[in-house]
Amino acid sequence: MRAYNVAILVVSDSVSQGKSVDQTAALLQAELAITPAAPSDTTLTFVETRCVPDDIHVIQRVVKEWTDPDAIPPVQLILTTGGTGLSARDVTPEAIEPLLDRTCLGFTVAMLTHSLSITPMATLSRPVCGVRHQSLIITLPGKPKAAVENFQVVRPSLSHALDLIQGLSSRELHRQLENTKLTAVNPPKEHRCTAHRHHHRTPSTQTSGGATGAQIPSAIETPVAFRPRESPFPLVTVPQAEAIIRDHLKILPIETVPVGPALIGRTLAQDIVAPVPVPAYRASIVDGYALLAICGPGVYPVTPYPSLAGTLLQELPMLPVEHIMRISTGAPVPPGADAVVMVEDTELIEVAADNREEQSVAVHARCQSGENIREIGSDIAQGQVVLGVGDSISVSGAELGTLMSLGITQVQVYRLPVVGVFSTGSELSSAESTPSVLPAGKIRDSNRPSLIGILQQHGFPVVDLGIVDDSTDAVSEFLRRHTESQGIDVLVSSGGVSMGEKDVLKSVIQHGIGARIHFGRVNMRPGKPTVFATLGTDPAAVDYKLLFALPGNPVSAIVTCYLYVLPSLRRMARQAAPDNPRLQAKLQQSLTLDARPEFHRGIVMAHTPSAASPPLDNGYTSTMGRPTVASEVHFPAPLVVWSATRHQRSSRLMSFRHSNCLLVLPAHEADRSTLEAGETVEVVLLDTLWNTHTT
Ligand SMILES: Nc1nc2c(c(=O)[nH]1)N[C@H]1C(S)=C(S)[C@@H](COP(=O)(O)OP(=O)(O)OC[C@H]3O[C@@H](n4cnc5c(N)ncnc54)[C@H](O)[C@@H]3O)O[C@H]1N2
Numbered sequence: 001m002r003a004y005n006v007a008i009l010v011v012s013d014s015v016s017q018g019k020s021v022d023q024t025a026a027l028l029q030a031e032l033a034i035t036p037a038a039p040s041d042t043t044l045t046f047v048e049t050r051c052v053p054d055d056i057h058v059i060q061r062v063v064k065e066w067t068d069p070d071a072i073p074p075v076q077l078i079l080t081t082g083g084t085g086l087s088a089r090d091v092t093p094e095a096i097e098p099l100l101d102r103t104c105l106g107f108t109v110a111m112l113t114h115s116l117s118i119t120p121m122a123t124l125s126r127p128v129c130g131v132r133h134q135s136l137i138i139t140l141p142g143k144p145k146a147a148v149e150n151f152q153v154v155r156p157s158l159s160h161a162l163d164l165i166q167g168l169s170s171r172e173l174h175r176q177l178e179n180t181k182l183t184a185v186n187p188p189k190e191h192r193c194t195a196h197r198h199h200h201r202t203p204s205t206q207t208s209g210g211a212t213g214a215q216i217p218s219a220i221e222t223p224v225a226f227r228p229r230e231s232p233f234p235l236v237t238v239p240q241a242e243a244i245i246r247d248h249l250k251i252l253p254i255e256t257v258p259v260g261p262a263l264i265g266r267t268l269a270q271d272i273v274a275p276v277p278v279p280a281y282r283a284s285i286v287d288g289y290a291l292l293a294i295c296g297p298g299v300y301p302v303t304p305y306p307s308l309a310g311t312l313l314q315e316l317p318m319l320p321v322e323h324i325m326r327i328s329t330g331a332p333v334p335p336g337a338d339a340v341v342m343v344e345d346t347e348l349i350e351v352a353a354d355n356r357e358e359q360s361v362a363v364h365a366r367c368q369s370g371e372n373i374r375e376i377g378s379d380i381a382q383g384q385v386v387l388g389v390g391d392s393i394s395v396s397g398a399e400l401g402t403l404m405s406l407g408i409t410q411v412q413v414y415r416l417p418v419v420g421v422f423s424t425g426s427e428l429s430s431a432e433s434t435p436s437v438l439p440a441g442k443i444r445d446s447n448r449p450s451l452i453g454i455l456q457q458h459g460f461p462v463v464d465l466g467i468v469d470d471s472t473d474a475v476s477e478f479l480r481r482h483t484e485s486q487g488i489d490v491l492v493s494s495g496g497v498s499m500g501e502k503d504v505l506k507s508v509i510q511h512g513i514g515a516r517i518h519f520g521r522v523n524m525r526p527g528k529p530t531v532f533a534t535l536g537t538d539p540a541a542v543d544y545k546l547l548f549a550l551p552g553n554p555v556s557a558i559v560t561c562y563l564y565v566l567p568s569l570r571r572m573a574r575q576a577a578p579d580n581p582r583l584q585a586k587l588q589q590s591l592t593l594d595a596r597p598e599f600h601r602g603i604v605m606a607h608t609p610s611a612a613s614p615p616l617d618n619g620y621t622s623t624m625g626r627p628t629v630a631s632e633v634h635f636p637a638p639l640v641v642w643s644a645t646r647h648q649r650s651s652r653l654m655s656f657r658h659s660n661c662l663l664v665l666p667a668h669e670a671d672r673s674t675l676e677a678g679e680t681v682e683v684v685l686l687d688t689l690w691n692t693h694t695t
């Protein structure tokens with residue numbers, strides 16, 4: 001079964017201005033959801049509805065976008081509704097016709113013939129059908145009933161038309177059709193099933209129980225035997241995936257928060273102007289004696305009132321001429337003094353009568369005026385812009401300390417995205433409810449805690465949404481509930497996105513909750529079935545949401561969380577350096593390249609290990625024997641990198657153990673199947689882990 005994507009363009013001034021509500025698109029979606037009667041037929045998957053005014057240029061812009069050969073997802077069938085009549089504003093045919101490479105008069109005639117059999121007023125309709133690039137465009141009337149009737153007229157020949165447009169030869173199609181018919185009627189013995197014939201029709205609508213009332217797509221209701229055997233989602237490249245995500249991030253508002261330790265990791269949305277100078281008074285830099293520099297070395301009486309930490313300037317007397325005053329670091333310099341001599345450069349001459357205080361002290365060093373004094377505003381001048389919009393309050397603590405030292409109690413920052421994390425899988429048991437021994441077939445949910453830990457470790461607020469069973473109903477109900485919640489900006493799931501019959505997540509995302517899937521597969525290992533979708537159209541709206549449906553294999557889930565989720569969260573939080581840090585390192589061993597570009601789990605070190613300090617062993621056999629590679633290292637390069645284990649599999653978390661980086665390996669090519677020891681490779685640092693292996 002072949003799957004084609006369908007987009008609906010509602011052309012209407014009044015709908016686009018919000019003066020009326022369109023019903024046609026929903027009815028057409030319901031029609032699309034009807035599973036074709038013949039097993040050889042195609043699946044039509046609804047991907048998007050857009051609404052535009054009756055404006056030639058606007059209509060053309062959308063149609064050009066959808067028919068772009070690089071459109072993601074590709075749109076093979078465009079149904080427009082409205083604007084085909086005779087009134088002055090009806091311009092859909094005028095917009096579409098110039099874009100067509102070939103017209104398809106047959107569809108036009110079929111629709112008109114049918115409409116004329118219902119009403120002579122159909123003579124006023126001006127439908128246009130044709131092909132642009134590899135997309136078929138059909139202009140339907142705007143009235144809901146008429147649009148559906150016209151669609152039903154063309155539906156039987158659509159599949160074949162789309163196949164031909166995609167380049168499948170007519171003869172091949174007929175042969176496939178015949179074969180499928182034969183197989184369907186006479187299934188192979190081991191699969192023979194007398195219980196059902198292939199006349200399944202999915203109801204055009206289904207009560208889903210959710211508040212949106214959105215229908216469940218045909219893909220879900222399609223009997224397992226007829227589910228698509230090829231993913232309809234094109235494999236996008238990693239850079240494409242990254243760019244697509246960047247284009248659809250949520251714009252988060254600014255919020256005012258208290259200044260305190262929790263501010264670390266946040267990004268300022270305002271400039272900070274110093275309201276006061278720092279220091280606010282002339283302060284000593286050292287522990288010693290305040291004096292007048294011009295007096296020079298000599299023996300001086302010590303005033304009985306020292307200036308200590310906490311002493312108020314106003315409490316200090318004027319320093320009498322040719323006297324000195326004990327002073328501690330940070331304490332105010334008394335009036336009458338212009339320098340401080342360090343205690344190390346002095347000597348006790350005479351003790352006071354109480355046998356405790358100093359009577360007189362010899363100053364041995366010669367001071368310059370101003371020596372060892374922090375002048376007012378010399379650290380921060382009053383009115384200076386100390387931090388700006390976009391500055392991070394970093395883990396160094398310096399920015400937070402600056403704010404605190406200025407007495408700033410609250411600041412405006414960009415809100416952090418709140419992430420809801422859940423696992424999908426009927427095989428999963430949560431740690432909380434897991435018995436010590438699981439029945440075979442059940443496994444422990446490791447992804448959810450791992451993902452939550454990673455995200456929290458990077459400073460993002462996470463809501464643990466638990467586990468949801470792999471059933472259409474359960475996932476639909478779950479997603480509706482959590483996409484309606486305004487407290488969550490980003491949903492991150494793992495599992496249920498590949499080709500299995502219970503991998504229902506993509507269908508539910510696309511049809512059950514009406515989100516838009518921007519990509520459904522990425523050419524990478526691990527992480528091929530990664531899905532990115534958005535819900536809502538206005539990225540600044542409070543209910544706009546991002547959905548990252550990560551693959552279920554534990555290593556794939558973690559790797560894709562690092563590569564896609566974390567940079568996105570950092571971007572939304574406006575962090576100055578949102579991307580994972582990357583660097584070049586010398587490979588210490590040869591590695592076999594995969595058919596897909598690989599993010600190979602590795603260990604990068606900032607030094608060349610010696611036999612005495614070998615790299616960690618993370619061997620597949622878990623023997624814990626030290627690898628011989630350590631004593632063979634001869635590279636003087638400051639950064640060196642190993643595979644964490646040569647044998648890596650996306651189900652094997654042990655292939656990730658001790659890793660602090662991902663080696664960015666290209667896909668193998670005909671003339672290049674390995675990377676050799678000594679070659680330079682790029683590595684993505686899994687930042688905080690980096691520290692564990694640097695020296
Ligand atoms: N016919 C094909 N099969 C598969 C393909 C493919 O292209 N065609 N892709 C493979 C790749 S690559 C990956 S990655 C996985 C992704 O699978 P799903 O995202 O659909 O995930 P599940 O099927 O639900 O689970 C896969 C695997 O991971 C285990 N799992 C799932 N969730 C968790 C969890 N929370 N904690 C621990 N382990 C989990 C699950 O039990 C399965 O073993 O699909 C391949 N198949």
Ligand code: MOO
Binds near residue numbers: 525551
């Ligand atoms: O892409 Mo899957 O993530 O290799 O295992």
Ligand SMILES: [Mg+2]
Binds near residue numbers: 552
């Ligand atoms: Mg699966």
